[in-house]
Amino acid sequence: MNETIDIKNPRTGEVDYHINATNPADISNLASRALAVQSEWLAIGLEERCKAISTFADLLETHSTSVIRTLEIDTGRRMLARAETLGVISNLRNWASLAPTLMPTPEWTQGRAKHNFKHINEYVPYKLVGVISPWNFPMMLSFIDAIPALLAGAVVMIKPSEVTPRFADVVTPIIKAAGLQDQLIFVQGGSATGAALIDHVECVCFTGSVPTGRKVALKAAENLIPANLELGGKDPLIITKDADLNAATSLALRASVLATGQACQSIERVYVPNAIYETFMEQLAEKARGVKLNYPDISKGHIGPFIFERQASIVAAQIEDAKAKGAKVLTGGTILSHGGGRWLEPTVIASVTHDMDIMREETFGPVIPVMGYETIEEALFLANDTEFGLSGAVFAENIDAAKAIGKHIEAGAISLMDGALTGQYFDAGKQSFKNSGLGGSRMGVNGFLRFFRQKAYIANTTAPLRLEDFSE
Ligand code: NAD
Numbered sequence: 001m002n003e004t005i006d007i008k009n010p011r012t013g014e015v016d017y018h019i020n021a022t023n024p025a026d027i028s029n030l031a032s033r034a035l036a037v038q039s040e041w042l043a044i045g046l047e048e049r050c051k052a053i054s055t056f057a058d059l060l061e062t063h064s065t066s067v068i069r070t071l072e073i074d075t076g077r078r079m080l081a082r083a084e085t086l087g088v089i090s091n092l093r094n095w096a097s098l099a100p101t102l103m104p105t106p107e108w109t110q111g112r113a114k115h116n117f118k119h120i121n122e123y124v125p126y127k128l129v130g131v132i133s134p135w136n137f138p139m140m141l142s143f144i145d146a147i148p149a150l151l152a153g154a155v156v157m158i159k160p161s162e163v164t165p166r167f168a169d170v171v172t173p174i175i176k177a178a179g180l181q182d183q184l185i186f187v188q189g190g191s192a193t194g195a196a197l198i199d200h201v202e203c204v205c206f207t208g209s210v211p212t213g214r215k216v217a218l219k220a221a222e223n224l225i226p227a228n229l230e231l232g233g234k235d236p237l238i239i240t241k242d243a244d245l246n247a248a249t250s251l252a253l254r255a256s257v258l259a260t261g262q263a264c265q266s267i268e269r270v271y272v273p274n275a276i277y278e279t280f281m282e283q284l285a286e287k288a289r290g291v292k293l294n295y296p297d298i299s300k301g302h303i304g305p306f307i308f309e310r311q312a313s314i315v316a317a318q319i320e321d322a323k324a325k326g327a328k329v330l331t332g333g334t335i336l337s338h339g340g341g342r343w344l345e346p347t348v349i350a351s352v353t354h355d356m357d358i359m360r361e362e363t364f365g366p367v368i369p370v371m372g373y374e375t376i377e378e379a380l381f382l383a384n385d386t387e388f389g390l391s392g393a394v395f396a397e398n399i400d401a402a403k404a405i406g407k408h409i410e411a412g413a414i415s416l417m418d419g420a421l422t423g424q425y426f427d428a429g430k431q432s433f434k435n436s437g438l439g440g441s442r443m444g445v446n447g448f449l450r451f452f453r454q455k456a457y458i459a460n461t462t463a464p465l466r467l468e469d470f471s472e
Helices: 024-043 045-062 064-075 079-102 146-152 166-177 191-198 210-222 245-261 274-289 309-324 376-384 399-406
Strands: 004-008 015-020 117-125 128-132 155-159 184-186 203-207 227-230 235-239 267-273 336-338 341-343 347-350 367-373 391-395 413-416 452-460
Touching: 024 128, 024 155, 024 184, 024 191, 045 064, 045 079, 045 146, 045 166, 064 079, 064 166, 079 146, 128 146, 128 191, 146 155, 146 203, 155 191, 166 184, 191 210, 203 210, 210 227, 235 245, 235 376, 245 267, 245 274, 245 367, 245 391, 267 274, 267 376, 274 347, 274 367, 309 347, 309 367, 367 376, 376 399, 391 399, 399 413
Parallel strands: 128 155, 128 203, 155 184, 203 227, 235 267, 235 391, 267 367, 347 367, 391 413
Antiparallel strands: 004 015, 117 452, 336 341
């Protein structure tokens, strides 16, 4: 019996969709189906795989209206649902044009110390790659690792979040129309399905929270397979005294509340010199008051509802904890129930300290806690006073000054003169620091190369050594 999972609409709070969880036996059968075509998928060569991926991109574009409409229901937002779908299409095309230029072309190489040996490498892809994705950008984060894995020659099984699974049911027939139904398989379900998937793949790419990431890492370790983990963040933004104040407040607002703050690379903490703190807060609060919810009309406003109802309670508890410890909420601060959905206006919080959960735990909401600092050393100490190391940002008088400060932030990607740039720019390789992840970069060239194992052919050009050559 497959478990039926109720799916809530984030704008209405109503259960208006159901999925049947793929059970472990079905996963096993689907994995066998995928593995049965993998050798042929590899044998057709990279050029043909690029063509197949391009065909899929074209079909996705042809059917983009229905995909966007479904993703809009999953996430309660229109503009970003469109941007996300178009982003996946362009990602498919970008990887299809880039992958052939990244594919290593091995040659025989003579041994450096031992000249009688030579070697040549072969790049052998993992056969079956598993992808487990979260609910905040459900489609982008399902495909971001799947596309380069497919191009490498692997077949891929994706388990999207059970909070936002609808888009996958609309994309599946498009995958079939592209002839990729055996190479690219969606399975539906929650934690049990995710755990079962790890038992059948040779490599797992997981995007989600730190606690679940640990479980995935443990299961991958048990199975002795690599786990690429992209986990949570608590990204700091340091603003310096010489920064353009107007630009800094606009940036702090956008980078914190875009997508209702439900992005791993959202700015979650802002550090501002004490000398400009009051002015900064006044300006930031005024701009925050200008942000509109996309309710009741989804086509108007700036930010949508909480996608996952439970997240609203987590954010509310963090705000209450901050207030109880002396923080001042300048805007927003109260979870609103509109039409059955849960919403929060941008919440600017002053007088915060690192004793508050809002400065330590991942918030994943449209909240901007701002703390003053006296010296850059203090700002850096505070920025690094965290278990996370996903990314960070510096806004100073220019790029060089920002980079000099960013050098000391312990995180995998630093946005300079902006914030949260890893949501807009995928070309730069980056790896997570601290608890924010594990494994090779999903961005940049390594995003493709990490799906290969290096196999070595080592040849002896002279007679093999005999055992006697090693006698005592
Ligand atoms: P989550 O960890 O709750 O769930 C992620 C996925 O894991 C879901 O598909 C879920 O069904 C599955 N899962 C749950 N238990 C599992 C288990 N035992 N074994 C295998 N799979 C299991 O995360 P979420 O709440 O969906 O997403 C929000 C989190 O994702 C935030 O922490 C956010 O920072 C993080 N995130 C990180 C990045 C990044 O690139 N670093 C990007 C987006 C989101």
